[in-house]
Amino acid sequence: MVNAIEADDLGVRFRRNRRGRRNIKDLFAGSNRRTAPDEFWPLRNVSFAVSPGESIGVVGRNGQGKSTLLKLVAGVLLPDEGSVRVNGGVAPLIEITGGFVGDLTVRENVRLTAGLHGMRRAEVSRRFDGIIDFAELDDFVDTPYKHLSNGMKVRLAFSVVSQLEEPVLLVDEVLAVGDRAFREKCYTRIDELLAEGRTLFFVSHNERDLRRFCRRGLYLDRHRLALDAPIDEVLRQYNQDHGG
Numbered sequence: 001m002v003n004a005i006e007a008d009d010l011g012v013r014f015r016r017n018r019r020g021r022r023n024i025k026d027l028f029a030g031s032n033r034r035t036a037p038d039e040f041w042p043l044r045n046v047s048f049a050v051s052p053g054e055s056i057g058v059v060g061r062n063g064q065g066k067s068t069l070l071k072l073v074a075g076v077l078l079p080d081e082g083s084v085r086v087n088g089g090v091a092p093l094i095e096i097t098g099g100f101v102g103d104l105t106v107r108e109n110v111r112l113t114a115g116l117h118g119m120r121r122a123e124v125s126r127r128f129d130g131i132i133d134f135a136e137l138d139d140f141v142d143t144p145y146k147h148l149s150n151g152m153k154v155r156l157a158f159s160v161v162s163q164l165e166e167p168v169l170l171v172d173e174v175l176a177v178g179d180r181a182f183r184e185k186c187y188t189r190i191d192e193l194l195a196e197g198r199t200l201f202f203v204s205h206n207e208r209d210l211r212r213f214c215r216r217g218l219y220l221d222r223h224r225l226a227l228d229a230p231i232d233e234v235l236r237q238y239n240q241d242h243g244g
Contacts, residue, residue, distance in 0.1 A: 002087050004052045004168055004199040005073060011044040011081030012068060042068045044081065046225045048218060052087070052167065055200040057214035057231050059238050064220040066203045070094045070170050073201060089118070089166035093157055100157070102146030106137055109145050110160055117164050127163050134189075135159035136182070155182055162189050168199045187212070207235055 015038060043065040050056055058066045071077040072084050074092040099116065100109045110131055114124045132138055135155040140148065148156070161169070171190070190213060194200060204210055210217065210231055217234030219227040227237050 001051060003049045003085075004054070004088070005048075005050040005084070005086050005201070007046055007048050007072075007082065007084045009082035010046040010069075010072060010079050010084050011041060012072060012077055013080040014040045014042060041223055043072070043220070043223055046220075047082075048225065048228055050199060050201070052199055053194075053197045054216060055194055055202065055214045057210040057217040057234070058201065058203045058220065059210065059217050059234055060220035061242065065223050066220055067094065067172055069218075069220070070172055070201060070203060073168075074170055086168060088168060089164075090168040090170055091117070091161045091164040091166040092170040093161045094170055094172040100145050100153070103144055105142045105144055106132070106148070106156060107141045109156070113160050114163070117166065119164065131159045131163055134162075134185070151179065151182075158186050158189075162186075162193065168201065169193060170201045172203045173205065210235065 042063075046065075046069070058069060060066050068077065070092070071094060072079060073086060074090050074094060075086075076092075076094075099113045101112065104112065107128075110128060111121075111124050114127075114131075115121070119127075132141060135152075135158075137148075137152060137156060140152065145153070145156075169190070187209070190200065194213070200213060202210065202213055214231045217227075217229065217231040218225060219229075219234045219238055221241065227234055229237075
């Protein structure tokens with residue numbers, strides 16, 4: 001069986017300081033010293049494989065590379081070491097503003113975003129009313145996206161992404177922005193997608209949600225994969241390490 005996602009010795013490197021430029025402290029001190037690039041690895045030596053239809057919960061403290069890992073899987077970031085391969089496309093819900101254009105209306109953004117993910121125009125038209133109804137934005141169809149509240153943006157993003165037929169669904173903490181009633185509607189939709197055999201990569205600090213959707217977990221600690229195990233074991237280790 002071909003894996004849905006496969007990461008091999010994955011690593012990505014960032015720089016805190018731009019190459020050869022003085023930092024702000026030097027400017028105020030009148031120094032001409034140039035700061036050497038300060039390399040930082042938010043993720044390194046990460047390897048795992050995900051079978052089609054698996055639901056994976058990604059666990060770890062803030063700043064340990066969870067969202068970075070999702071962006072690598074989505075192809076938003078490219079690795080500096082190793083590789084990550086995805087069999088088929090991804091439906092990413094990793095940033096509430098990702099892929100949407102502020103000056104375009106809700107209607108225009110739905111057509112643009114769905115089209116960029118390969119949905120044909122006739123299919124977008126067929127699904128349009130359902131997308132708007134699910135997002136509860138019937139009165140805002142011709143409103144510019146930039147005028148929506150964060151909650152409205154989350155509803156629209158989830159509604160569009162959950163209609164895509166990509167085999168891998170990436171979900172970050174963005175659902176925490178929505179109200180309780182809408183979150184439950186989203187969770188029901190995720191249950192439906194899992195029942196269809198979709199693969200879920202789910203980042204959350206909510207243990208109840210992780211246990212609801214995920215059978216397996218990846219625990220990131222010190223920017224590396226500390227544990228790959230059943231979700232209950234991963235959460236138990238995480239809480240033991242961090243006093244949960």
